[in-house]
Each structure stands twice: as C-alpha cells, then as structure tokens.
Amino acid sequence: MYLQSLQEVFGPEATFREGQDKAIEQLLNKKRVLVVQKTGWGKSLVYFLTTNILRSQGEGVTLIISPLLALTRNQIDSTRKYDLVADCINNQINKTLTEKVEVIERCNRGECDVLFITPEQLQNDSFIDLISQLRVGLFVVDEAHCISDWGHDFRPDYRRIHQLLQILPENIPVLATTATANDRVIKDVTKQLGDCEVIRGDLQRESLHLHKLYLPTAEEKYAWIAKNINRLQGSGIIYATTIRECERLAMWLRQNAVDARAYYGRLNEDDKIELENRLQNNQIKVLVSTIALGMGYDKENISFVIHYYTPKSVVEHYQQIGRAGRGIDQAVCVLLYGGEDENRINEHFIYHSFPKQEQIDQVLSYLSQNDEVKMLTLEQVMNIKSTTLKQILKLLLIEGFIGKSGASYFRTLKPYTSQRKYYNSVINIKVQEYNELLEFQRTADCQMAYLTKALDDPNTRPCMKCSTCLGEAWDFTDDSLSHDDMKQVLAFFAKNYITIEPRRKSMLTNKKLTFIHEEGLALSYYHEQLGQQARRGKYELNLFTDLFVRTSAYKLRRFFSDKGYNISEVIIIPIPSNRRPELVPRFAQRLANTLKCNYANILAKRPNEPEQKSLLNTSLQEQSIREHLYIKDQINLDNHHILLVDDFVDSKWTFTVAAELLGEMYDDIKVTPFALADTSGSD
Amino acid sequence: MQFTNNEIATYLFCAQLTQTRTKALTILEWNAIVKSLSQQKLEPEVLLTINSTELLNVLTHATEVQKSKISEKIQARQKLGFSMIELKDIINQGFGIMFRSNMPPRLKKLTTKYTPAFFYYAGEPSILSHRSLGVVGARAATEQELTQTFDIGSEAASYGIVIISGGAKGVDTTGVEATLQNGGKAIVFPADGLMKWVKKSNIRSYITNGQLLLMSAQRLDAPFSGAYAMQRNKFIHAPSDAVLVASSKISGKKKSGTWEGVLENIKHQWSPLYVIGCSEGVEKLKAQGNAELFSSFDKVFTRNERSEPKKRTESNEIDERIISLIKLAIAKGLDRETIEEKFVDFSTRYYEKQKQIEQDNTQNLVVHEQLSMEEYMRGKVD
C-alpha cells in the first residue's frame, strides 16, 4: 500500500521487510506502536517513511527522541535519502536559546520535517516551553528499551518520557522502537505506551560471527588486539570503558602502525564529527570508543567489533555488536574478557547507580525547612560530592519532590516516599543482567543463540557461525600469544604516563590561582594491580616497598627527560600527613637517594584535619587543605624545580594548594607533582 | 492522578499555557462549547480530533463571533499536545486540578458564567465543604480593624468555621494567619499564582497538615494581576456562608477591589454581609441596610443556617428513617451491640464498594462528568 513511497526512496525493486508496512499503517491511523526488531532491520525506515506520508497530508513535524548524539548525526544524514529536512536540538549543537527558538520556528513554518532531540532536553524548562509551541504529527521514541527501568543503564531522563506518554493526547501517534527488549521490557514499555500494537520479529543476525576469549590481563588483551587487528578485514570499532583506556589503546595501536583513534562523548564536536566521517568513509581502520558510539549507529560496512571489556548487560552487548555487518555478509565480533579489574569496575558502576538514602534525606530535610535554596548554598552546607548532589537533585526533581526555579531549589508539596525499594529493585535487575553476561563468558552454547535467548527471542537457534559452533574450524582470529608479543606490550606500558593535569581556578573564590603547577605524574591507577599494591602499602604495611622506589625512579627519569628537565637538579618535598607522619616522607627520602637529588621536608599540617576522602565535595576539600597546610621551615628554594611527592591523588587540591604556597613564597620555581596512585573515580 | 481524555482536552484548550503563545478559551466560549457538545451527546475529547468544518457545525450554542474565535483557538492548540507536560508536572509536584465536575456545591453558587473550567489547588479540597466565613478588607486597614479581624480569625478556629480570603496584605492575611495559628482552617484565593506560595516553608506545613487550601484559576507562576484580583473576589463571596467586611473604601475614580467585590455580592445575593469598624465603605453598607455589625459567631451562623433549609430537612428525614430502622431491629429482637455493628459494617462495606467502583470504572467517570456538566447547565447559563 505504501510501497510506492518506499520505491521512491529505495528504487523500483525495493520491498518492505515484514512488519514495516503494518507499522506505518497503524501510525497513520493515529495508533501507538512498539516495534521490536533486530539491529539493522530497518526501524528508522518506518518513521521516516511515515513522516513522508504525514507531511504530504499537511501534518506537523515528527519529533524523535534519540539517546546518543553520534546517532542523531548519523540519522540526520540518512534523512536526506528520504528527501526529508531534519534538524536537532541538543546541548552541543544549538547551545543558545535563540538558536533553539529558531529551530522550533522553522519546524512550525513547515521548513523542517524531522526534529531530533536528546532525552536530557526534557529536563530543561525553557526547552519544555519551546516544544509546547511545536505542532507535532508523530512522536518517536527510538531505542525505547531505555524508557524501561529494566531496559538499560538507568537514565533518569527517560522517566520524563514515561510522564510525557501518560499525558500526551491521543491525537498524536507514537512509535517506540528497539532491538533489545526481552519480555519484561516489552511488558513495561507497552504499559507505558498504553493501548498499543507490538510488532516483533526474531533477533538472529545472519552476518555476525561471534567469538569470545579469556584474557585476564590488560597486557594480554593489548597483545591480542595488536596481533589480530590486521587479520580482520575492513574497519571496525573497539569498545572500552573509560576515556583514558580508549586513549591508551588507540595510542598502542598507532604505535603498531594501525590507523586508530579514540572516540568518546567528551571530545569536542568538531573532532567527533571528523572521526565519524572518517569511519563512515572507510578512512580509518578502527575507532576505540566508549558507549558514545553505540546503539542505533548505522554504517553498512563495519566489519568487526571487539570488546576490550565485558559490557554490563546482554542488551548493551547485542546493541554494540549490532553495529557490525549491517550491509555486508560477514563481520566478526570478539569479546575479550577476564581480570579482576573488570568485575570491580562493572560492579562499582552497578552498585553506585543511586545515591545513598541518608544523603537524599539530608537534602530533603534541608529544603523542607527553608524557602528557596541556591545550588551554591546547598554545596556549602552539605557534605555531599557535587556530582552526587546533582544526581540527587535530578532524581528528586523528576519525581516531583522538589522544584526548581532559576538556580534555586525548593521542596514541593508532594509527600516524600522513599524510593529505596524501587532503586534496589533496579540494582537487583542490573546485577542479574551482569551475571547473565558473566554466564555468557562461560557458556558452551552457541553464542548468538545465547544472546537471542536472553532477549526472549522465540526463534532462537544455533547460528553455525560462531567460534562455539565452528569449534576447531574457527579461523578468523589467531589466539595464541608469544613471549615476543607480550614483551612489546610491557615496554609500552612501562613508558605510558598517567598524568596529573593542574587545576587553574579556586572553587572557593572562583578566581584564577596565583600559581599553577606543571603537568604531574601518577605511577598507577588505583584499580589496577600496582594501585592495589599501593593501597596495601598504605593501609596495611605502612610502608611502600622497594618496588615502588624502583618503578617510580624509572618512570620519573623518563618523564623528566622527555620534558627536557634534569632530574638530579630537582628537590623532592613530601606531602605531610598527621595520620601517617612517616609513610610518605620515608618513601620520598628513599626516592631522593635513588634519584640522587635533594630532599627537603618543609611542609606541615595543622592538627585535626579531616581525612580528605571524607570531604565529599571539592569546595570543602579545598577549604580544608587551605586551612591546614603550611610551610614550616624557611629554606631558600628560589630558582628550583620542586617535585612534590604524595601517596594518592584524587581531588588534586593538596598538590594545587601546596604548589600555590610554594609559588607565593619563592621566586622562579617550577613544581611537578607525583603520586603513587591516581584514585580519582574510585571510592 | 490519571486524566480522562475529556479532562486533557479541557486543560489543553482552557489553560492559559502562555508558553504556547496561543490563546485559551474564555469561560463563556467554553460554556458555549460544552452546551453545544452535550446537546449532541458529544464529549470534550472530540475537540482533539475535530476539523474546523465539523466544529462549526457542532457549535449550535455559540454566536457567530464566538464560532470563529473558538474555531481559531481550537485549531491553534490541537497539535500542541506536548504542552500538556505542564499538567503532568503540576500534578507531580503535589498540586491538584479541580475540574467543574469535581467542584463542590459551594462553588457552584458562582454559576457557570463565572466558574472557570478548572481551579488549580494546593491542599485538602475537602476544606471547601466546611462552614465558612469570607474575610475581605483593605490592605491599609487601621490597627483597630486588624486587631478585631485577628480576634475573629482566632475565634473561627474554635467554632470550626473556615476563613476564606484573597491572601492580600492587611485584613486578608491577618484573618487567615489568626485562624491558622490557632489550629483553624483557611482557604486562600491569591491574586498571583500558587507557586510562589508553596515555595514558603511555613505555607507548606499548613498545607500538609490539612489546615490550608490554596486555590487559583491562574497559571501557577502568574504574577499579580489586577484583573484577576477583581475576578477572584467572586470566589471569596460566592462560596462563603457569610462575609466579613473589615474595612473598605468606596470606589471612586480609582476602583477599590474590596468594594467592587462587595457590590457584586449584593447584586447576586451570594452571602450575607457583616461589618466591623467604621471605614467609609462599612458605614455606607450599614446605612443602606446591606450589612449588619458582626456581633458573634453564634449569631452569624445560627441565623445563617436558615439559608440552608434543604440540608436541614434532608438530615431530619434521614434521622427519622434511622430511628424507624432501629425500632424495627429491636422489634425483631436484635440487641444494641448487633445493631451498632450492623451500621458500622454496612457503611464500611458501602464505602469500600463505592471506592472500588470509582477506581475501576473510568468509563463511569466520563458519564458522571457529563451528567454533572448537564446538571450544571440546566437553566443556569446566563
């Protein structure tokens, strides 16, 4: 029936995939529809074609909620094929209100057919005012598993969509689409949609060849990737968890003459666009990416996806491998798993998805007793990490327990009911989902069958393509690692620096600091093996063994010579501690001996300083350090290069304030901080 | 709170929704729509999908001028469904919406001509069913007038009489605060939006412990508006059982809000007026026999009971039937305990069943809504 519209876009040979035309028809009848179909099936086609028809009937714009920015850009590109004009509103592209107003006006003037927004926008009052002016013909929730609490990473923004669906008048049709909804998620999403039609198909991806491999250390994973990357044809994506990991892995690959680049949400927009384009045009071998480039992303010829870490759920895994093999017959997907770090990190994310109840109560009770309270005031009166505070406020706002006007918050009339039970149930599901993936690591079943079964696909069957099904016949990868392969990785790791970037502004005064230290160095990450050894040294042995002196000396020599400094001209100054007065000074002294440089123990702390890590937000940390740290001995250090040594670095306030004290006291000095472990981001 | 399609349509077309940059229907336009629809057995939800030709045919009770305005307004908002997130947020933050069908009889004294399609409220709406004393008066009342107002407000608390006021400085606030501080109840119809009010910690606690009800026909963040201040005078005078005028000027070149409200009351005969002090307006009311001196709650409210004769006979009738039932039960040999138990038992079960019906059957609700809308319209539209 709508075949003509399809063929106008895809040529006279084109036919609908089963269910596409039915979905379109329902939407044109103003119905609500949930489409659950495998990755690459053509869910976007349903809403783009429907838009074409609705627009020709004089209806308003199609509003699409799309979870990831990279996806939005990718989708906007594909609207051209449908002869649709698309625009988007998000915090990166049209930052100012005037820009956003313009977009809305273009839509209402009929100059735009499709408007993409990110779910975060729905939190923003001025944005809500804007879409209140928008004449909408079709509302689409792409990747709709996200609106279910059981569907994906819990994103409070999606609770807004739930609220929206409850109140949206029935004269606007709604389409929700996803590839990854098991029975429970389908039930939940259909409940949110209300009266709706579900169009569901099987999930098996014929083009994908799945493989999994146990490699317990980062070094082995690095070696494997270097060895296999060129065996894999075409270009692809490697998924890693953190930005630093993406950067380091990409650097390793480049060192192995592989055209690799790191990709993550925090890159600036131009860089991201350039990287996306290079991937799209096959001008790059591999992007090492966080989940920022995940679900929905449509490029026809991605021919491999490697997981450097184990995803947190089958949903995430199936979504990410779903990027591969969309318009080609064959693609390889490999899960590299194993190692203590990995579980620790994933479990940390799972268990810390919600703030602590005591902290929520604290915020609520303060707001109850006051009229309107500024964010700044809240930060100052409450000992809560500012990211946590923000998260608490966001959750409370969405649930309606508090309201916001401008930069102030206030308690609403809604009686507070603890959300703990609900939070716990979300956490339990997440644990279960993670276990499902750990089980996937161990399963002896067909890998594709395992995944589709976990997603409740009724047509699950052995794929005859994965490394389990193929057994000995699997030859897409070479999994043996030689001594030589490993040696290169070890050399790379030894040379790799974990840097400490200087702070530039005081959080207390919001003014520039009077003195800023050089880029510093951390020996390890806290969650890695060496970092954990440092933890034992501090809390159990009260001693950092010779291993630390040796490796620190080795790293520091290289670090200084790379920067063109002479390490033996440096003066080492330890950061004092009243709790463990000997630990750091003794280590610093031995380090100075090994490096053959001077040592001066001239800093001290006034008594009764609270432990830094007990101060949860950065302005409290800065304040406490400023109140306690001072220079106790006056020796002349003019014109010297000082190496500040501490055990752990987290907020960086100790180094920052110490450097500032020294900088104010002496002329023409340089200060470089050094710590045994970087604990930022771990609790 | 889940809304019916009718309620959603009502809000979409009648709420101010200034952010949409479109106009809301006026009360009279809405009345014309409701009357036309109900005559054709249609419900407001059709407004979401109706096209302009159909609409013009349906609007049998609208003037030609109204027709084109209504049609324009409906067209402009029909596809602005996303603006309804406002309603969701309002409810989510603990405010309520009282559509006409949920308004208690007290408010219906206003007649449709003056009744907005809905009120925003904060607090326990059942306060509206208590006996009440409206308190109106100038911002600039004398010390003595204020002291007297305070005393009356405090006393109201012990008589279980609710104070209704406009929440302005001076007399309004004094009366309300007096009663609240003494554990009494009050209803305030402020001239600005409710949001500003509930941001105050002490207001919130009066609301949460069931003493205070705030009501407004204006959007929550509305600034003070003179026009609305005039409109809301009706909301104070009409539902009150009696109104105390504590101090008033007389409108001259500059209109006095208090005085205009009082005149309206006299015109519509909403509720008897009582006065204190000797301000210009008060003297005039006394002289013309439009008001009496406020003497005591006993006097004001016994006298007033005559204005509710229907309720009285109703309750007499019930008393008599209960007595005859008890006699019957005794005759059949039941003892006192059993009789009492039976009463409690039956009424508990009855109310539970009622509640069940209300929850289960939204269909019913729509019918109910419609019925009460029609009952409402019967002969009363001006």
Ligand SMILES: Nc1ncnc2c1ncn2[C@@H]1O[C@H](COP(=O)(O)OP(=O)(O)OP(=O)(O)O)[C@@H](O)[C@H]1O
């Ligand atoms: N009926 C069809 N005929 C030809 N090509 C089609 C048809 N349907 C979809 N496609 C193409 O298939 C590709 C994948 O479609 P799309 O991006 O919509 O997948 P999806 O179902 O949204 O997947 P994901 O779950 O990964 O987001 C697109 O490039 C699209 O143009």
Ligand SMILES: [Mg+2]
């Ligand atoms: Mg998609």
Ligand SMILES: [Zn+2]
């Ligand atoms: Zn298989």
